[in-house]
Amino acid sequence: AQTVTQSQPEMSVQEAETVTLSCTYDTSENNYYLFWYKQPPSRQMILVIRQEAYKQQNATENRFSVNFQKAAKSFSLKISDSQLGDTAMYFCASDSFNKFYFGSGTKLNVKP
């Protein structure tokens, strides 16, 4: 089984600044995918960004980017120009053979 670890239960950032959320994972698989999901308060989870493990290039989606270090099994999320709407729980997840494993989440507070 895979495990996903998020060591930062809660983080705060000022609006317009940059914040990085950490994630490490453990897998024996060679072919897998990594994801960051966002869960706003009382709302459903939505996909933020994804990374295929076979790709060396880090994924980017507008203000969101990842730093994927395959050898270190690290997959951090960088949010640039933070906005109040980024306030949410963020979950790191890995997928191998159709089973998704999620970390315990990081609660991000964006302060005005």
Next chain:
Amino acid sequence: DTGVSQDPRHKITKRGQNVTFRCDPISEHNRLYWYRQTLGQGPEFLTYFQNEAQLEKSRLLSDRFSAERPKGSFSTLEIQRTEQGDSAMYLCASSFPQAMGVNVLTFGAGSRLTVL
């Protein structure tokens, strides 16, 4: 397409009662997943279907839990003889594997169960 729908959104029940949750996935999605999420934790995998076939069940899923997906469309998750430890948010997600096997989950809003 209205996304993944779950019903009911909140269920309060007494210990020992049976409850059933329903999930309607995105229509063209052939995979459907059930997860359980407790407060302050990430979702835990319970089971998943490809079309009508239940392909995997977590060891977390005791024999009081059963899931079905008749005809490969909507799915139900039934919990028999509920216990207080069953109190959680039950999340449904669906997907359609994309090119190169990428499998992106689309989640519903969840069904919150409170067992008194």
